[in-house]
Amino acid sequence: MAPAVWSRLSRILWLACLLPLAPARVAAGLYELNLTTNGPTTTGAEVTISASLVAKDNGSLALPTDAHLYRFHWIHTPLVLTGKMESDLSSTIRVVGHVPGDFPVSVWVTAADCWMCQPVARNFIVLPITEFLVGNLVVAQNTSLPWPSSYLTKTVLKVSFLLHDPSNFFKTASFLYSWDFGDGTQMVTEDAVVYYNYSIIGTFTVKLKVVAEWEQAEPDATTGIVQKTGDFSASLKLQETLRGIQVLGPTIIQTFQKMTVTLNFLGSPPLTLCWRLKPECLPLEEGECHPVSVASTAYNLTHTFRDPGDYCFSIRAENVISKTHQYHRIQVWPSSIQPAVFAFPCATLITVMLAFIMYMTLRNATQQKDMVENPEPPSGVRCCCQMCCGPFLLETPSEYLEIVRENNGLLPPLYKSVKTYTV
Structure with missing residues (x-):
């Protein structure tokens, strides 16, 4: 008798839960929950988590008109709940963690009259809580470069520390900042913003240690000093503008002779190099030559001339900051004629011949005079x-x-x- 009564009672309870929730059962799978949080946070600070019921993006489904048909259910243990608020199709909770770790927080939505029925939507989020300060370094400069974390040398950098404290937990704390710019320069300030100028190129890591102290009431009605610290860093790549190109090489050469020209770039690599021989020294247009990647500040350019004439090397180089042009004139002589080498033997031969003729002339004149006188x-x-x-x-x-x-x-x-x- 008793088992039959319990069986009927369970069916009645199941039907009582099922009938009010018929629309919700139909809606199951058509909605989803969006979760947002202002974490991560430090131990003892309050963090907020919000859940919103939205329709899946199928282009035709609309949200329910009556928001009171649904209820939000949260599981946040071992975090301590400090507040909860619901409005329309959303719910917000505030929790505090007293120990560090990664804590999962889950939420689901059911009909308002039957929380044990099938959820309309569910979701979860992992909330990180640390015992250290939470924040990040922000580096800014007036000049914007196309590469991330790239900045100009000899130009002032603004380095700022932004504390993440959405609950205003550190409103009474005093801060001390210890900076290390990676080039041997260190400083200690009470301000979260510093200005620094790097004079050399390279990759540097800015390191910052932050110490926060404040007074806090103890359980025994005394006041104690509480301290929290945090270590932060940011990698910076300091670049230098391309001020010019120094060309070292011959200006006169012979055909079919291999020529080497050394290009010294007055700027920071990596660079993109483009060059072409022209009859006149004119700037290179886009697409006139094939670009070459250069990973250092020097590059050797080799070429063999087949035809004599006057030529000009038109050179264009650019890095992520700037670009510049340079030109180098060169005269190419035929391989059978060398001006300097050919002129000297000719002049010597002519001089020897003239000296020989003068010698023979003077000798004959002397002999005739001796014979007469x-x-x-x-x-x-x-x-x-x-x-x-x-x-x-x-x-x-x-x-x-x-x-x-x-x-x-x-x-x-x-x-x-x-x-x-x-x-």
Whole structure:
């Protein structure tokens, strides 16, 4: 008898729960819950979690017109509930965690008159609670770069610490900030905002240690000092503007000779390089050459010229900050003609030939003059004296004239004989 009564009673209870909830059973699977929270948070601070019943995005389903048909059910243990509020098709709770950890919070929606019936929608969220301060570092600069976490050197950076305290838990706390900028510079401030200027390029990590202290009433009616700390960091990549390109290489070269030009970039890599040979030094247009990736501040450019002429290397380089152009003129001579090498042998040969001609001319003139004016003396001693000393060492003028007549028989006498008559 008793089992039959309990069986009938259970059916009646089941029907009583089922009949009021017929629309909700039909709606099961057509709605969903959206959960939002202002966590994570620190131990002892209040955190808010909100749940909203929305229709699934099928383009035609509308929300129920009567919000009182549904009820929200929360499970938040071991978090302590400090407040709850419901309005229309949403519900909000406030909880506090006294120990650190990741805590799941679940919620589901049922008919208002039957919480044991099938849920219309359900969802859950994991709430992280830590014993340290919660916040993050924000780095800002006037110049915006296309790469994330990239900034300019020699330009002021604004580094700020933003404390995450939605419940105003640290309203009476005093803070101390210890900064380390990663380049050897450290400082301690009471302000959450600092300004810093990096002078060199590279990747640096800004580290910050925050200490918060405040007074708190103890259970024994005394006042104690409570302290919480937090460590934060941010990675920064400091770039430098591309100020120019230094070109080191020859300006005159021979055809079919391999040429190497060194490009030194006055800026921070990585870079994109583009170059092309032109008859004139003109800027490169988009698509005129194929870009080359350069990971350092120097690059060797090699080329072999096949045709002589005047050329100009048009060079364009750019990094994530800026871009610049540079030009390098070069003269290409045919391989069979080298101006400097060819001119020297030619000049030398011409000089040697002229010297030889002048030597031969002077030599012939000297020989003819010696044959006319300085005939060969009769003896070896007198020949030497005659050739070396000239007519000044002869014994008498008559002897000199006799020698001239003997050697130059065709010449007329230099004087006529004079006859003397005695009267």
